[in-house]
Amino acid sequence: MTTPNDTSLDTFRPALHYAASNTWLNDPNGLIFHEGIYHLYYQNNPTGTVWGNMSWGHATSTDLLAWTEHPVAIACDEREDIFSGSIVFDRHNTSGFGTAQTPPLVAVYTSAYKAASEHHGIQAQSLAYSLDGGYTWIKHAGNPVLSRGSAEFRDPKVFRYDGDAGSYWVMAAVEAADFQVVLYRSDDLKTWELLSSFGPANGTGGVWECPDLFPLPVDGDPENLKWVLVVNLNPGGPNGGSAGQYFVGDFDGTTFTSSTTVTEGLQDPARLEEYRWLDWGRDYYAAVSFSDAPDNRRLMIGWMNNWQYANEIPTAPWRSPMSLAREVSLRTTDGGPRLVQQVAADLSTTTVPSTLFDLEAVVVSNEALVLDGASGSVQCIHLTLTPGSADEVGLVVRGNGIEGTRIGILPAQGRIFIDRRNSGQVDFHESFASIDSAPIETSDGSYELTIYVDHCSVEVFAQGGLLTLTELVFPAATSTDVSLYAAGGTATFDSLSIKRWA
Ligand code: FRU
Numbered sequence: 001m002t003t004p005n006d007t008s009l010d011t012f013r014p015a016l017h018y019a020a021s022n023t024w025l026n027d028p029n030g031l032i033f034h035e036g037i038y039h040l041y042y043q044n045n046p047t048g049t050v051w052g053n054m055s056w057g058h059a060t061s062t063d064l065l066a067w068t069e070h071p072v073a074i075a076c077d078e079r080e081d082i083f084s085g086s087i088v089f090d091r092h093n094t095s096g097f098g099t100a101q102t103p104p105l106v107a108v109y110t111s112a113y114k115a116a117s118e119h120h121g122i123q124a125q126s127l128a129y130s131l132d133g134g135y136t137w138i139k140h141a142g143n144p145v146l147s148r149g150s151a152e153f154r155d156p157k158v159f160r161y162d163g164d165a166g167s168y169w170v171m172a173a174v175e176a177a178d179f180q181v182v183l184y185r186s187d188d189l190k191t192w193e194l195l196s197s198f199g200p201a202n203g204t205g206g207v208w209e210c211p212d213l214f215p216l217p218v219d220g221d222p223e224n225l226k227w228v229l230v231v232n233l234n235p236g237g238p239n240g241g242s243a244g245q246y247f248v249g250d251f252d253g254t255t256f257t258s259s260t261t262v263t264e265g266l267q268d269p270a271r272l273e274e275y276r277w278l279d280w281g282r283d284y285y286a287a288v289s290f291s292d293a294p295d296n297r298r299l300m301i302g303w304m305n306n307w308q309y310a311n312e313i314p315t316a317p318w319r320s321p322m323s324l325a326r327e328v329s330l331r332t333t334d335g336g337p338r339l340v341q342q343v344a345a346d347l348s349t350t351t352v353p354s355t356l357f358d359l360e361a362v363v364v365s366n367e368a369l370v371l372d373g374a375s376g377s378v379q380c381i382h383l384t385l386t387p388g389s390a391d392e393v394g395l396v397v398r399g400n401g402i403e404g405t406r407i408g409i410l411p412a413q414g415r416i417f418i419d420r421r422n423s424g425q426v427d428f429h430e431s432f433a434s435i436d437s438a439p440i441e442t443s444d445g446s447y448e449l450t451i452y453v454d455h456c457s458v459e460v461f462a463q464g465g466l467l468t469l470t471e472l473v474f475p476a477a478t479s480t481d482v483s484l485y486a487a488g489g490t491a492t493f494d495s496l497s498i499k500r501w502a
Pocket of ligand 1: 026027043054083084110154155209210286
């Protein structure tokens with residue numbers, strides 16, 4: 001029997017990722033770097049391990065690896081659930097919630113009104129503010145500040161626009177069931193004026209949720225800024241269920257214009273793979289970026305789960321981890337500008353001791369080669385490989401000779417996949433066991449992968465981060481083997497290094 005505070009059976013608790021101590025979480029909310037601290041708020045059920053009683057939980061970190069959990073920041077009550085949203089530092093006290101000496105942090109969240117409220121049945125945007133750096137919050141007496149009378153208007157992401165059109169707050173939110181991002185502007189965070197709307201376009205296989213809009217330099221050139229519009233959708237991801245897509249284009253202070261729209265209106269299922277996906281795996285959802293990240297970095301965190309089976313994953317006494325924080329940048333490719341993602345934290349600074357396993361080129365021919373001395377359940381694996389004559393090549397992590405998670409490349413088909421059908425516990429939900437794949441390109445016939453393995457997850461960054469696949473797995477604690485394999489011929493692993501924390 002697992003009791004709420006018994007962690008002896010908590011073999012899936014991540015080492016490098018955040019999970020709440022003994023409650024449920026979903027979307028990251030209010031990500032902000034403030035006074036030297038990364039704040040991660042999140043959709044939280046303070047009293048349970050399934051979705052419900054939605055409130056904002058809170059954790060902080062100085063290195064994006066070790067997180068400290070704090071008391072619930074903004075709690076639901078009998079009138080409203082506190083759905084997803086964002087936080088801005090109102091440094092000039094435009095809202096009047098603070099003073100010039102003590103400017104406030106302002107949270108903009110969705111009030112999902114309940115039966116006891118006069119607004120029952122609608123979702124509208126509300127404010128709360130903090131004068132102590134984000135630890136305690138006061139709900140604004142004039143809530144909601146923005147309503148459209150809609151039942152599906154949610155997930156406000158607010159940022160400061162400073163550009164040719166002026167300087168003001170901009171909110172991106174969704175009309176979820178209409179597949180639309182709606183943009184508003186404000187001078188004081190309290191009164192909002194509609195600017196424009198975007199969508200439907202590209203992926204519309206499910207409701208649009210948790211948008212984000214931010215500028216990025218193309219290829220690092222500050223003179224060449226493009227805007228990225230992130231739209232999470234559920235279901236409708238490339239491998240089923242929840243996923244995030246993005247558009248690249250321009251924002252003139254009023255309207256976002258996409259240069260990566262493949263289909264207008266409702267999606268063409270045949271073209272799903274032409275849309276730009278933040279991640280091709282099953283478990284990277286509701287990803288949004290930090291406000292005020294240092295050094296102009298654009299850092300994102302996603303919820304590492306999928307609404308298809310989220311409430312049933314076999315973890316206790318908590319449920320759902322967050323992804324590692326990722327730095328995103330824009331790179332020009334033959335197919336236009338694309339996001340490139342890297343793990344944001346400096347893993348060399350982690351206080352948990354690590355060991356290093358390095359290998360010179362290895363040739364693998366129609367076999368699986370278990371790497372003695374490389375085993376572990378918390379690892380960063382970096383490798384480059386050339387498939388040669390093999391028609392499938394890759395590695396198995398969290399293996400024990402019977403079970404394992406296979407990460408493979410099919411060079412003739414130009415695809416990369418994660419096969420978690422035999423990854424450990426899979427039968428808690430009928431849609432969990434799967435092979436999930438993505439198109440992968442190579443200019444010189446070689447492939448480069450960086451893989452982060454934790455107690456219940458695998459995050460694959462391929463081809464320098466141009467493509468990512470994130471998946472949950474629930475192997476036995478003793479499944480720690482790493483093996484290389486090639487089928488149908490001979491492949492060369494040109495380089496391989498494995499850093500291991502556990
Ligand atoms: C996305 C989402 C949001 C909503 C929140 C409720 O996962 O459905 O649209 O604000 O979760 O918990």
